[in-house]
Amino acid sequence: MPPGTPYASFALPYPIRVDCFTCTAHLPAPYNTPALYLLTHSHTDHILGLSSKSFAARVVCSPDTKEMLLRHEIQLERAKKDAGEVATRTFAHLKVEGGVLKRDLLRAVPLNTPTEFELSSTETVTITLIDANHCPGAVMFLIEGPRGTVLHTGDVRAEHWLLKSLARNPFLQPYIPDTEEDLRVLIARNSQTASLTKTLNVIYLDTACMLRGIVVPTKENAVKGLIELIALFDKDTYFFINSWTWGYEDILKGIARAFQCQVLPLRIYALACCSCLIYHLPSHFYKHKHGSVLLTCLLFQIHVDRYKHAVYTHISDPFLRTLVTRDEATTRFHACERSERCNFVNVPDFDFKNDIAPRSIKGKKVVYVNPAPMGCAQWEGYRMDVRRRLAMGKDVDRLRVPLERHSPLPELLNLVSLFRPLRVVPNTLVPALGGLDWTAMNAMFKECMAPPIYDLGDPIPKELNMSGTVHSSVLDLTDLDLADTDPAMKNLVGDSAELEAQKWVDDGSMRRRLEVLRGWLGPKEKGVVDRALGRLPNSRSEHGGSSPLSSRNNSAPETPKRMNKTYMQDCAPALCWGLQR
Incomplete structure (x- = not known):
């Protein structure tokens, strides 16, 4: 997983690790030996550790992700092969055929096909893969088992059409509740009936673009x-x-x-002396015997x-x-x-x-x-x-x-609102923020969560020593690189392309992300951000040290004006408070 992923990339409360394949020997049992690995897609930041020849555990993924992994080549190896040299495929060791040793560590599971996996002699889970609209092979994982239900989004682009597809998915429909108002009426009439409603215990959410508060084109x-x-x-x-x-x-x-090109229902007959021309035609020409070529579709x-x-x-x-x-x-x-x-x-x-x-x-x-x-x-x-x-x-x-592969905040609110889970856990955190981005999520998704009556307690094991708050009592953001930008901006081609693009693009710079983050924080945390943005004197010069941060019990964060309920309903057809299901 990307840097800063909480819980060592485990889909807690299950000992299932997602998108991270590095050594776990330093973790407490049972997390030092994951019962199962899941891979959402094949982007580089999601396959760390998988290239190690010592890795020998089973990995669940989609068929396309398996195909892409087994054909994966880093740029250096691609250049070697293009030059006619012997090249090595990065993940060839995951599937070995022929010879004495035969193994296939990649378990490809078709989408929308609930499949049982045994985690131990006493525990089995059912896992369903669902399209994530991110890249070829990318999926979300629905994990159902005795400890509750988890939805891990991996990387997702939750466009409106995808939400409609999720709402119609028979394997997800049991977890899509009525409106909060209807739930309260149901609870008042018959609490026993209300308990039959299935609720997602947790959504592990793609938060790579959570600090972009704008509506982006589909x-x-x-x-x-x-x-x-x-x-x-x-x-x-x-x-x-x-x-x-x-x-x-x-x-x-x-x-x-x-x-x-237009469809050309044309048959060409080549003379024997010119038959060589047939075999030099592009691949979209359909060749037939007797020297004929049928152009069924160009x-x-x-x-x-x-x-x-x-x-x-x-x-x-x-x-x-x-x-x-x-x-x-x-x-x-x-x-x-x-x-x-x-x-x-x-x-x-x-x-x-x-x-x-x-x-x-x-x-x-x-x-x-x-x-x-x-x-x-x-x-x-x-x-x-x-x-x-x-x-x-x-x-x-x-x-x-502006083709986005990750959802910004408005789309993430839509996605969480569709399910109203008990809690939301980020898949991506900015390590330098010291947990401020996780702290802000409490305010961001408050309106999209299940009513308090459904809170069944925290299923997250305490021994991992992680929580959704800032973990340090002091934090100083003044050394942040405020100009750090979106990965797409770092991969432009064409000389001076970045300079020309700055006029129009939302570059996702750290400064812009801090501006969005600030709106969801309490007063003391806002002070930390303001110092990083240069709006307040550096706390080092004022106090001789870093600024203290608030705890979970501090005053509630203020909702930013640019992202309030009215703003979001005006800017998107199906946002958190107005989603049509």
């Missing part, structure tokens, strides 16, 4: 807007799509749909590198399998290895301050497409600005697309 809206901008360019313009990690496949799909394809092609053509998404090609000459859309771009989109280094960008090695005009975080208002303003610049005849060589 993936569909982001891709649609990008397509509209691409259509404004000349037909001979080439585009490099910076899909720098798994999760941006919707961009590739949208481009393939929007710019696909699907517009996107050029990808060898590694992406191997992954996309072996996972379960049939559209991805058909839309990628390794033939760089057949398309003007490219998503190849960004450090080794093909010559059609490889532009030599140059100063982007020039009015007109030089051409690629193949002489093509190239536009870079970078995923970058934006709010809805920023996205609308950005598209208007690009259209204006193109209409004025100005050269545009970079485009932004």
